Amino acid sequence: MKKRVLVIGVGIVGAAIADRLQAEDCSVTLFESYIPGGGTTAAAMGHLVVLDDSPAQLEFTARGVDLWRKEPLPARCEREACGTIWVASGAEDVDEARAKADRFARKGLETEWLDAARLREREPSLRKGLAGGLRVPGDQVVYPVGAARWLLDRALERGAVLRREQVLALEMGGLRADSGRFQADAVILAAGLGTSHLLPELPIQPRKGHLAITARVPGLIHHQLVELGYLKSAHGRVASSVAFNVQPRATGQLLIGSSREFAGFDASPNRELLGRMLRLAQDYVPSLAQVPVIRTWTGFRPCGPGNLPVIGPWPASPGLFVAVGHEGLGITTAPATAELMAHHIVGAASFLDPDPFLPGKVAHA
């Protein structure tokens, strides 16, 4: 007997879960009232990046990148196997880069330390006087909307059903949507910032970010460039912060980030913060001063109570599962999230330890 599964929310996380569970011979119905991949996913940069703020985060992101690398993404997903260079400005950053290289090596992940001269060879557009950089060749970049759509299409080809309607409430053993009640063996809440409407006990806060995209300047930047101080911005809880992050896109454009800010659901640009973000990028890559920015936008990261997303069965409601709170890592970790969910729903082997992600850890933290 096939397990009947309802997935609420078709961002990249919901799409990846549906795709995986349909492949595990579940019968999946997806619910999305807006455009699939049109929320947080559409606003994201799309880096597939290994981060190591905690051992669990390192395992999680490395698994995500690894699973993505195996996917046969078509050209419209704009995959670029450009790698990341973590840019070191001073001595403190060099120490951090060495520590990062050690942590990556223990996981079997390849890195290459570039001293100042080799960094300039690799990325001549970076400003002079930088201390060096740690290259992570396995990291990639994708176009998030394209990747989410591709996952959704594969799920649909495998027999999943997409319902373009609003889920109004969770119910015992199912849910209530615009067109009526739906029963299932499992309901998976993957609604990102829409989570708290349906499950107020799980607060997901919007963490606003700005991005800017330039005109085409192919060859100016070759890798995704991130400052080593990035994690301080990503995982600090200060009101607002910016970090240098530039990506070369398949079109020859550059995507410039990043900012973080708690400002409710106000999507209007914070000009002061956007200005700081662009000045910082120009500080690292001086020639950006001559490159036109053609668009800027804002988006909201779904920020949960801890530094990891919440993935697993919701203790108070048998049959309810959650996969939310991915903050800025939803694209990278979508396939790893789907793998964890397959473990919880059909008992599939889990490469990752599911424990650090369990809702119980959060509810009682």
Place this chain on the structure above:
Amino acid sequence: MPERCLIQVDGDSMEAVVGESLAVTLLRAGRFRFRQSCTDQPRAPLCAMGTCYECQVHVNGVWARACLEAVREGMEINTHG
């Protein structure tokens, strides 16, 4: 009478009206390829108010949106940049 001037478009000299929108001048001259997409499809003004960036050209070597540029004497426009 509106003041007239000479501009260069991809190397060709043409007469134009000082102060007119460059996008209008180029369209009136039958030039519909302002820039090309990544897949080499022609692009031309869509919004005509500076939002869509489809009408980007080079003016005297600098990126500009044709719809926001006023024609002036001696402008050199390149649509292949």
